[in-house]
Amino acid sequence: MKKWIKRIAGVVAFLVVIFGGIYSLYFNDPVPAGSSPEQADALAREMLEALNVEAYRETRYLDWSYRGGRNRYHWDKLMGKVEMRWGNFWGRIDLVSPDKSEIEEEGVPVKGERLKQLTQKAISYFNNDSFWLVAPFKVFDKGTKRSIVQRPDGSPGLLVTYTQGGDTPGDSYLWELNEENFPVSYRMWVQILPLKGLSATWDGWERMESGVWLPQYHEIGPITLDLGKVSASR
Numbered sequence: 001m002k003k004w005i006k007r008i009a010g011v012v013a014f015l016v017v018i019f020g021g022i023y024s025l026y027f028n029d030p031v032p033a034g035s036s037p038e039q040a041d042a043l044a045r046e047m048l049e050a051l052n053v054e055a056y057r058e059t060r061y062l063d064w065s066y067r068g069g070r071n072r073y074h075w076d077k078l079m080g081k082v083e084m085r086w087g088n089f090w091g092r093i094d095l096v097s098p099d100k101s102e103i104e105e106e107g108v109p110v111k112g113e114r115l116k117q118l119t120q121k122a123i124s125y126f127n128n129d130s131f132w133l134v135a136p137f138k139v140f141d142k143g144t145k146r147s148i149v150q151r152p153d154g155s156p157g158l159l160v161t162y163t164q165g166g167d168t169p170g171d172s173y174l175w176e177l178n179e180e181n182f183p184v185s186y187r188m189w190v191q192i193l194p195l196k197g198l199s200a201t202w203d204g205w206e207r208m209e210s211g212v213w214l215p216q217y218h219e220i221g222p223i224t225l226d227l228g229k230v231s232a233s234r
Contacts, residue, residue, distance in 0.1 A: 029197030031172045031189045034147025034159040043158050043177070044139045044146055050181040055211030056137050058234055062214075065228030066129035072228070073129065082126055093122050133214060133227060135173070136183055136202075149174055182213070200225075208232035 034040070062075045067086075074083040080096040089110075091103040101119045103110045110118055131138070139146065143164030149157040158175040171190040178184050183202040204216030210232045218225040 028195070029187075029189075031161075031196075032149045032159065032174065034149045036148040037146055039156070040146035040148045040158055043148070043156060043181075044160075046181045047136060047158070047175070047177055047183065048139070051136055051213045052207075052211050053137060055208075056134070056232075059208070059210040059212055059232045061231075061233050062130075062133065063229070063231045064129075064133050066132065066225070068226070069228055071125055071129055073126065075126075075130065084122060084126065086122070086125055089118065089122075091118070091122050093119060093126065095123065095126070098123060132218060132225060133230065135186075136175075139175075143169070151176065206230070210234050 060076060060078045062077060063073065065072045071086045072084060076082065080094065082093050082095060084091055084093060088106050089103055091101060093103075094100040098119050099116075101115070101122070103115055103118050103122065138144075139158070139160050141162070143162060145161045145163060147159045147161075149159045151157045155176075158177065159172060160175065161172040162169055171188070173189075174187040175183050176185045182205060185199055185201045187197050187199045189196050198220065201219040202215045203218065205213050206216060207213050208231060212232050214230050214232060216227055216230055218227075
């Protein structure tokens with residue numbers, strides 16, 4: 001029995017090496033070199049105009065979910081606060097002054113150091129999960145750099161790099177736009193993902209009550225990231 005276990009372990013180790021090599025060869029692309037920052041800025045503005053950025057700026061409330069509905073959000077963008085549920089927790093998170101946040105675990109208020117830790121975790125969830133909803137409107141955030149990358153079909157791709165802010169500064173995204181300047185996908189070079197250059201679609205665009213266009217879901221290979229019932233109002 002022990003000999004068979006050793007043989008199986010040896011086969012597993014061999015397969016790990018083989019698949020690790022395949023992964024490094026095919027799924028670990030470097031961030032492409034961009035150029036023409038002025039052209040990139042113009043393309044970014046065209047994208048924002050197509051999505052009705054003015055309506056987004058005037059939107060106060062956004063609702064959506066993430067992780068199969070396990071994380072649910074009601075974001076008051078004007079006040080910089082979000083009511084959210086995740087796991088056994090409910091929180092009223094103050095994004096401007098995190099120390100004013102309130103969190104309950106199964107209806108019981110959380111206090112002290114644990115409250116601080118959970119608040120930071122909640123903000124990290126919010127930063128990630130809201131990005132999948134409103135990332136196009138963050139291309140001119142403080143600390144961003146924009147450049148043009150020529151795609152295989154000759155069309156320009158919009159490369160956006162976040163040099164500061166958020167949880168993982170240094171992340172880059174290469175946006176693909178359609179003829180109407182709506183995002184259809186982006187490739188990601190982010191610290192939290194081992195696959196560099198992974199592609200995700202931006203699908204199900206709908207015009208919200210406030211007039212802004214927002215996506216309903218994303219596809220990453222066979223995986224669908226559903227944002228639930230998305231709404232945006234003033």
